[in-house]
Amino acid sequence: ILLDLMLPEMNGLEVVRRLRQVKQTPVIIMTARDSVMDRVAGLDQGADDYVVKPFEIEEILARLRALFRRLQMEEQSRVVKQTRVEYRDLVVEVENRVVRRAGEVIDLTKKEYELLLLLMENIDIVLSREVLLKEVWGYKNEVETNVIDVYVRYIRNKIDVPGRESYIQTVRGTGYVMRS
Structure with a gap:
Protein backbone atom coordinates (compact mmCIF):
# COMPACT_ATOMS: atom_id res chain seq x y z
CA ILE A 1 0.00 0.00 0.00
CA LEU A 2 1.32 3.43 -0.95
CA LEU A 3 -0.28 5.81 1.54
CA ASP A 4 -0.41 9.59 1.76
CA LEU A 5 -0.80 10.78 5.35
CA MET A 6 -3.02 13.71 4.41
CA LEU A 7 -6.34 11.98 3.79
CA PRO A 8 -9.68 13.83 3.77
CA GLU A 9 -11.60 11.54 6.15
CA MET A 10 -8.96 10.08 8.44
CA ASN A 11 -5.37 10.67 9.51
CA GLY A 12 -3.04 8.40 7.52
CA LEU A 13 -1.29 7.26 10.71
CA GLU A 14 -4.65 6.03 11.99
CA VAL A 15 -5.07 4.04 8.76
CA ASP A 49 9.03 2.79 4.77
CA TYR A 50 8.55 6.57 4.72
CA VAL A 51 9.24 8.72 1.66
CA VAL A 52 9.12 12.52 1.68
CA LYS A 53 7.72 14.42 -1.31
CA PRO A 54 8.97 15.42 -3.78
CA PHE A 55 10.54 12.15 -4.88
CA GLU A 56 11.55 10.45 -8.09
CA ILE A 57 9.48 7.52 -9.33
CA GLU A 58 12.69 5.48 -9.71
CA GLU A 59 13.27 5.83 -5.96
CA ILE A 60 9.76 4.54 -5.15
CA LEU A 61 10.22 1.61 -7.53
CA ALA A 62 13.58 0.77 -5.93
CA ARG A 63 12.04 0.94 -2.45
CA LEU A 64 9.19 -1.35 -3.57
CA ARG A 65 11.69 -3.85 -4.98
CA ALA A 66 13.66 -3.76 -1.71
CA LEU A 67 10.47 -4.26 0.30
CA PHE A 68 9.42 -7.22 -1.85
CA ARG A 69 12.90 -8.77 -1.53
CA ARG A 70 12.67 -8.47 2.25
CA LEU A 71 9.20 -10.03 2.26
CA GLN A 72 10.43 -12.93 0.12
CA MET A 73 13.36 -13.52 2.48
CA GLU A 74 11.01 -13.47 5.48
CA GLU A 75 8.69 -15.92 3.74
CA GLN A 76 11.59 -18.25 2.94
CA SER A 77 12.82 -18.09 6.54
CA ARG A 78 9.38 -19.26 7.67
CA VAL A 79 9.88 -22.53 5.84
CA VAL A 80 8.87 -25.24 8.24
CA LYS A 81 11.90 -26.36 10.15
CA GLN A 82 10.18 -29.46 11.41
CA THR A 83 9.57 -31.78 8.48
CA ARG A 84 7.93 -34.55 10.46
CA VAL A 85 5.61 -34.42 13.47
CA GLU A 86 4.83 -37.64 15.35
CA TYR A 87 2.25 -38.56 17.97
CA ARG A 88 1.84 -42.19 18.97
CA ASP A 89 1.35 -43.99 15.63
CA LEU A 90 0.33 -40.79 13.80
CA VAL A 91 2.92 -39.16 11.56
CA VAL A 92 2.55 -35.89 9.68
CA GLU A 93 5.05 -35.34 6.88
CA VAL A 94 4.92 -31.54 6.82
CA GLU A 95 6.73 -30.94 3.54
CA ASN A 96 4.29 -32.98 1.46
CA ARG A 97 1.22 -32.66 3.73
CA VAL A 98 0.79 -36.40 4.21
CA VAL A 99 -0.75 -37.88 7.35
CA ARG A 100 -0.22 -41.55 8.23
CA ARG A 101 -1.52 -43.74 11.03
CA ALA A 102 0.35 -47.00 11.47
CA GLY A 103 1.83 -46.48 8.01
CA GLU A 104 -1.53 -46.03 6.27
CA VAL A 105 -2.21 -42.70 4.55
CA ILE A 106 -5.17 -40.80 5.97
CA ASP A 107 -6.99 -38.48 3.58
CA LEU A 108 -7.68 -35.11 5.25
CA THR A 109 -9.07 -31.88 3.87
CA LYS A 110 -6.89 -28.77 4.06
CA LYS A 111 -8.59 -27.50 7.24
CA GLU A 112 -8.59 -30.94 8.87
CA TYR A 113 -4.87 -31.21 8.15
CA GLU A 114 -4.13 -27.72 9.53
CA LEU A 115 -6.17 -28.37 12.67
CA LEU A 116 -4.55 -31.76 13.31
CA LEU A 117 -1.05 -30.38 12.70
CA LEU A 118 -1.66 -27.48 15.10
CA LEU A 119 -2.82 -29.88 17.82
CA MET A 120 0.14 -32.22 17.19
CA GLU A 121 2.61 -29.34 17.35
CA ASN A 122 1.19 -28.40 20.76
CA ILE A 123 1.11 -31.72 22.62
CA ASP A 124 -0.14 -31.35 26.22
CA ILE A 125 -1.22 -27.75 25.59
CA VAL A 126 -4.96 -27.11 25.74
CA LEU A 127 -5.87 -25.01 22.71
CA SER A 128 -9.06 -23.01 23.11
CA ARG A 129 -11.67 -22.93 20.38
CA GLU A 130 -10.85 -19.23 19.92
CA VAL A 131 -7.15 -19.98 19.33
CA LEU A 132 -8.03 -22.78 16.90
CA LEU A 133 -10.45 -20.52 15.01
CA LYS A 134 -7.82 -17.80 14.78
CA GLU A 135 -4.92 -20.04 13.76
CA VAL A 136 -6.74 -22.33 11.30
CA TRP A 137 -9.60 -20.19 9.98
CA GLY A 138 -8.13 -16.72 10.54
CA TYR A 139 -11.04 -15.49 12.67
CA LYS A 140 -9.87 -12.68 14.95
CA ASN A 141 -13.02 -12.01 16.97
CA GLU A 142 -15.09 -14.35 19.04
CA VAL A 143 -17.44 -16.00 16.61
CA GLU A 144 -20.35 -18.13 17.73
CA THR A 145 -19.71 -21.27 15.74
CA ASN A 146 -19.34 -24.98 16.21
CA VAL A 147 -16.97 -25.36 13.27
CA ILE A 148 -14.13 -26.54 15.54
CA ASP A 149 -16.29 -29.22 17.15
CA VAL A 150 -17.47 -30.40 13.73
CA TYR A 151 -13.94 -30.60 12.31
CA VAL A 152 -12.59 -32.37 15.40
CA ARG A 153 -15.35 -34.96 14.91
CA TYR A 154 -14.35 -35.35 11.23
CA ILE A 155 -10.70 -35.84 12.23
CA ARG A 156 -11.57 -38.30 15.00
CA ASN A 157 -13.61 -40.36 12.54
CA LYS A 158 -10.55 -40.58 10.30
CA ILE A 159 -7.68 -41.08 12.78
CA ASP A 160 -9.10 -42.79 15.86
CA VAL A 161 -8.91 -46.54 16.33
CA PRO A 162 -12.36 -47.96 17.21
CA GLY A 163 -12.55 -49.08 20.83
CA ARG A 164 -9.56 -46.99 21.91
CA GLU A 165 -9.30 -43.60 23.57
CA SER A 166 -9.51 -40.71 21.10
CA TYR A 167 -6.25 -39.07 20.09
CA ILE A 168 -7.86 -35.64 20.52
CA GLN A 169 -9.23 -35.00 24.01
CA THR A 170 -12.03 -32.53 24.72
CA VAL A 171 -11.46 -30.09 27.58
CA ARG A 172 -15.01 -29.10 28.49
CA GLY A 173 -15.80 -25.43 28.08
CA THR A 174 -12.32 -24.69 26.76
CA GLY A 175 -11.07 -26.55 23.73
CA TYR A 176 -8.97 -29.54 22.74
CA VAL A 177 -5.65 -31.19 23.52
CA MET A 178 -3.55 -34.16 22.46
CA ARG A 179 -1.95 -35.64 25.57
CA SER A 180 1.39 -37.43 25.63
Whole structure:
Protein backbone atom coordinates (compact mmCIF):
# COMPACT_ATOMS: atom_id res chain seq x y z
CA ILE A 1 0.00 0.00 0.00
CA LEU A 2 1.32 3.43 -0.95
CA LEU A 3 -0.28 5.81 1.54
CA ASP A 4 -0.41 9.59 1.76
CA LEU A 5 -0.80 10.78 5.35
CA MET A 6 -3.02 13.71 4.41
CA LEU A 7 -6.34 11.98 3.79
CA PRO A 8 -9.68 13.83 3.77
CA GLU A 9 -11.60 11.54 6.15
CA MET A 10 -8.96 10.08 8.44
CA ASN A 11 -5.37 10.67 9.51
CA GLY A 12 -3.04 8.40 7.52
CA LEU A 13 -1.29 7.26 10.71
CA GLU A 14 -4.65 6.03 11.99
CA VAL A 15 -5.07 4.04 8.76
CA VAL A 16 -1.68 2.39 9.34
CA ARG A 17 -2.48 1.66 12.99
CA ARG A 18 -5.84 0.07 12.13
CA LEU A 19 -4.37 -1.89 9.26
CA ARG A 20 -1.65 -3.32 11.49
CA GLN A 21 -4.28 -4.63 13.91
CA VAL A 22 -5.61 -6.99 11.25
CA LYS A 23 -2.98 -7.41 8.51
CA GLN A 24 0.71 -7.22 7.78
CA THR A 25 0.30 -5.78 4.29
CA PRO A 26 3.38 -3.73 3.38
CA VAL A 27 2.84 0.03 3.70
CA ILE A 28 5.00 2.83 2.33
CA ILE A 29 4.03 6.31 3.50
CA MET A 30 4.50 9.07 0.90
CA THR A 31 3.97 12.54 2.30
CA ALA A 32 5.11 16.15 2.36
CA ARG A 33 5.56 15.92 6.15
CA ASP A 34 9.31 15.85 6.49
CA SER A 35 10.11 16.32 10.17
CA VAL A 36 11.98 13.62 12.02
CA MET A 37 9.04 13.33 14.45
CA ASP A 38 6.64 12.64 11.55
CA ARG A 39 8.95 9.97 10.13
CA VAL A 40 9.39 8.32 13.52
CA ALA A 41 5.62 8.37 14.13
CA GLY A 42 4.91 6.80 10.74
CA LEU A 43 7.44 4.03 11.20
CA ASP A 44 6.41 3.43 14.82
CA GLN A 45 2.77 3.06 13.76
CA GLY A 46 3.82 0.20 11.49
CA ALA A 47 4.79 1.64 8.11
CA ASP A 48 7.53 -0.31 6.36
CA ASP A 49 9.03 2.79 4.77
CA TYR A 50 8.55 6.57 4.72
CA VAL A 51 9.24 8.72 1.66
CA VAL A 52 9.12 12.52 1.68
CA LYS A 53 7.72 14.42 -1.31
CA PRO A 54 8.97 15.42 -3.78
CA PHE A 55 10.54 12.15 -4.88
CA GLU A 56 11.55 10.45 -8.09
CA ILE A 57 9.48 7.52 -9.33
CA GLU A 58 12.69 5.48 -9.71
CA GLU A 59 13.27 5.83 -5.96
CA ILE A 60 9.76 4.54 -5.15
CA LEU A 61 10.22 1.61 -7.53
CA ALA A 62 13.58 0.77 -5.93
CA ARG A 63 12.04 0.94 -2.45
CA LEU A 64 9.19 -1.35 -3.57
CA ARG A 65 11.69 -3.85 -4.98
CA ALA A 66 13.66 -3.76 -1.71
CA LEU A 67 10.47 -4.26 0.30
CA PHE A 68 9.42 -7.22 -1.85
CA ARG A 69 12.90 -8.77 -1.53
CA ARG A 70 12.67 -8.47 2.25
CA LEU A 71 9.20 -10.03 2.26
CA GLN A 72 10.43 -12.93 0.12
CA MET A 73 13.36 -13.52 2.48
CA GLU A 74 11.01 -13.47 5.48
CA GLU A 75 8.69 -15.92 3.74
CA GLN A 76 11.59 -18.25 2.94
CA SER A 77 12.82 -18.09 6.54
CA ARG A 78 9.38 -19.26 7.67
CA VAL A 79 9.88 -22.53 5.84
CA VAL A 80 8.87 -25.24 8.24
CA LYS A 81 11.90 -26.36 10.15
CA GLN A 82 10.18 -29.46 11.41
CA THR A 83 9.57 -31.78 8.48
CA ARG A 84 7.93 -34.55 10.46
CA VAL A 85 5.61 -34.42 13.47
CA GLU A 86 4.83 -37.64 15.35
CA TYR A 87 2.25 -38.56 17.97
CA ARG A 88 1.84 -42.19 18.97
CA ASP A 89 1.35 -43.99 15.63
CA LEU A 90 0.33 -40.79 13.80
CA VAL A 91 2.92 -39.16 11.56
CA VAL A 92 2.55 -35.89 9.68
CA GLU A 93 5.05 -35.34 6.88
CA VAL A 94 4.92 -31.54 6.82
CA GLU A 95 6.73 -30.94 3.54
CA ASN A 96 4.29 -32.98 1.46
CA ARG A 97 1.22 -32.66 3.73
CA VAL A 98 0.79 -36.40 4.21
CA VAL A 99 -0.75 -37.88 7.35
CA ARG A 100 -0.22 -41.55 8.23
CA ARG A 101 -1.52 -43.74 11.03
CA ALA A 102 0.35 -47.00 11.47
CA GLY A 103 1.83 -46.48 8.01
CA GLU A 104 -1.53 -46.03 6.27
CA VAL A 105 -2.21 -42.70 4.55
CA ILE A 106 -5.17 -40.80 5.97
CA ASP A 107 -6.99 -38.48 3.58
CA LEU A 108 -7.68 -35.11 5.25
CA THR A 109 -9.07 -31.88 3.87
CA LYS A 110 -6.89 -28.77 4.06
CA LYS A 111 -8.59 -27.50 7.24
CA GLU A 112 -8.59 -30.94 8.87
CA TYR A 113 -4.87 -31.21 8.15
CA GLU A 114 -4.13 -27.72 9.53
CA LEU A 115 -6.17 -28.37 12.67
CA LEU A 116 -4.55 -31.76 13.31
CA LEU A 117 -1.05 -30.38 12.70
CA LEU A 118 -1.66 -27.48 15.10
CA LEU A 119 -2.82 -29.88 17.82
CA MET A 120 0.14 -32.22 17.19
CA GLU A 121 2.61 -29.34 17.35
CA ASN A 122 1.19 -28.40 20.76
CA ILE A 123 1.11 -31.72 22.62
CA ASP A 124 -0.14 -31.35 26.22
CA ILE A 125 -1.22 -27.75 25.59
CA VAL A 126 -4.96 -27.11 25.74
CA LEU A 127 -5.87 -25.01 22.71
CA SER A 128 -9.06 -23.01 23.11
CA ARG A 129 -11.67 -22.93 20.38
CA GLU A 130 -10.85 -19.23 19.92
CA VAL A 131 -7.15 -19.98 19.33
CA LEU A 132 -8.03 -22.78 16.90
CA LEU A 133 -10.45 -20.52 15.01
CA LYS A 134 -7.82 -17.80 14.78
CA GLU A 135 -4.92 -20.04 13.76
CA VAL A 136 -6.74 -22.33 11.30
CA TRP A 137 -9.60 -20.19 9.98
CA GLY A 138 -8.13 -16.72 10.54
CA TYR A 139 -11.04 -15.49 12.67
CA LYS A 140 -9.87 -12.68 14.95
CA ASN A 141 -13.02 -12.01 16.97
CA GLU A 142 -15.09 -14.35 19.04
CA VAL A 143 -17.44 -16.00 16.61
CA GLU A 144 -20.35 -18.13 17.73
CA THR A 145 -19.71 -21.27 15.74
CA ASN A 146 -19.34 -24.98 16.21
CA VAL A 147 -16.97 -25.36 13.27
CA ILE A 148 -14.13 -26.54 15.54
CA ASP A 149 -16.29 -29.22 17.15
CA VAL A 150 -17.47 -30.40 13.73
CA TYR A 151 -13.94 -30.60 12.31
CA VAL A 152 -12.59 -32.37 15.40
CA ARG A 153 -15.35 -34.96 14.91
CA TYR A 154 -14.35 -35.35 11.23
CA ILE A 155 -10.70 -35.84 12.23
CA ARG A 156 -11.57 -38.30 15.00
CA ASN A 157 -13.61 -40.36 12.54
CA LYS A 158 -10.55 -40.58 10.30
CA ILE A 159 -7.68 -41.08 12.78
CA ASP A 160 -9.10 -42.79 15.86
CA VAL A 161 -8.91 -46.54 16.33
CA PRO A 162 -12.36 -47.96 17.21
CA GLY A 163 -12.55 -49.08 20.83
CA ARG A 164 -9.56 -46.99 21.91
CA GLU A 165 -9.30 -43.60 23.57
CA SER A 166 -9.51 -40.71 21.10
CA TYR A 167 -6.25 -39.07 20.09
CA ILE A 168 -7.86 -35.64 20.52
CA GLN A 169 -9.23 -35.00 24.01
CA THR A 170 -12.03 -32.53 24.72
CA VAL A 171 -11.46 -30.09 27.58
CA ARG A 172 -15.01 -29.10 28.49
CA GLY A 173 -15.80 -25.43 28.08
CA THR A 174 -12.32 -24.69 26.76
CA GLY A 175 -11.07 -26.55 23.73
CA TYR A 176 -8.97 -29.54 22.74
CA VAL A 177 -5.65 -31.19 23.52
CA MET A 178 -3.55 -34.16 22.46
CA ARG A 179 -1.95 -35.64 25.57
CA SER A 180 1.39 -37.43 25.63
